[in-house]
Amino acid sequence: MSADNSKPTKNVSRRDFLGISWAALVGILGAETAGVLFRYIQPINTGGFGGIVNAGKVDDFKRGSITPNQAGRFFLVRLEDGSFLALWQKCTHLGCSVPWVEAENQFHCPCHGSLFNQVGEVQGGPAPRPLDFFPVTIENGEVFVDTGNPTTRTKFDPGQTTKA
Ligand code: FES
Known part of the structure; x- marks a missing residue:
């Protein structure tokens, strides 16, 4: 058993x-x-919108220039003092893409006519605030824009720019 x-x-x-x-x-x-x-x-970190975009070399941008960056959906503004400001192309009214109109020397929204100056301040139309901006950093002579972090504002301030 x-x-x-x-x-x-x-x-x-x-x-x-x-x-x-x-x-x-x-x-x-x-x-x-x-x-x-x-x-x-x-975030897309391959150089497109939503990630950090390498906009180019500092010396590629003349003082007083406004350069569109299609991949990053921003305009890189180089002010006369040499500093940089990256403006989101999205209108602060209802979100249309706002082109820079060289002949008018201003951003002119095609949807409802909002107007913005070189630093994105409202000059006319229904937009309630300036164009939003993205942080800019400069490393080894190259300009990087963090398109994942738009910042709203009520007016332009030089503190929003990045010195080269
Ligand atoms: S969306 Fe630009 S003015 Fe309305």
Whole structure:
């Protein structure tokens, strides 16, 4: 006569097996979905809008110039004192893209006619505040614009610029 000293085994019922399988499947799908969403909401750091954009070399921008950057959706303004200001091209009225109109020497929104001067201050139209700006940093003679961090303002202040 032999005694069975082995640990008791627990049989998994068909219902339990299906429940565990279902939970595992939901977990895997949830992880996949989270991964896709995480990649989607991450800032694009490949030089496009939403990440840090290398706008070019400091010396590429003349004093008193306004240069559009399509990939970053901003205008890089180089003021007469040599400092930089990056203006988001998005109108502060209802969000249209605002072009710089050289013949008018101002930004002129095509949607409802808001006007902004070289530093983005409202000169006319329904826009409630100046164009938003992005932080600018200069490293090794190159200009970088952080398009993931727009800043709103009520007026232009030289503290919003970055010295070269
Ligand atoms: S969206 Fe620019 S003026 Fe309305």
